[in-house]
Amino acid sequence: MSTRITVRIQADVFDVAKETDVLNSPDEDVGAVSTFIGYCRSEGGRLKALELEHYPGMAEEEIGRVVDQAIERWPLQGVTVIHRFGKIEPGAQIVLVVTASSHRIAAFEAATFLMDYLKTRAPFWKKEHHKDGTAGDWVEAKEADDDADRKSTRLNSSHANISY
16 A cells, blocks of 8 residues: 655645545545644734745655655555645635544644644745735744754654554
8 A cells, every 4th residue: 555645835725625535545444634724824913924935846855755754654544735835815824734544643643743844844935024014034933843843753753663
């Protein structure tokens, strides 16, 4: 049985139900699907848009490499990672991570591992555009996000040999 993998970077909004249904297969004994949707925050009402840029080809390759790590660590039947680029307004979707496994713990842990990577180390550049017309600086990962990524990587690597 091969793991179904989808990695896409796109400007368009994604269809969560459609992407989830692709991975939910009774033929592959899927017992759990974990879905994470990240949205653009308004940052207290001051944000007009968040601009996301990436280097086409390289970004997909890097995300695919981390998806491969997740598949090595957890018994996954499928993984979907979709990340948007361009100017995204508050309340709009930015990222989707879907993991499918026979068991919920593997699906949850793999999704958390992937999201922690996307939040901190994925090759995207983010710039805030404020409602007052000013453009903010390019956004860097917050220390709390880096801490979560380190914790997720450390904890999840210790679970690599657990039978789910």
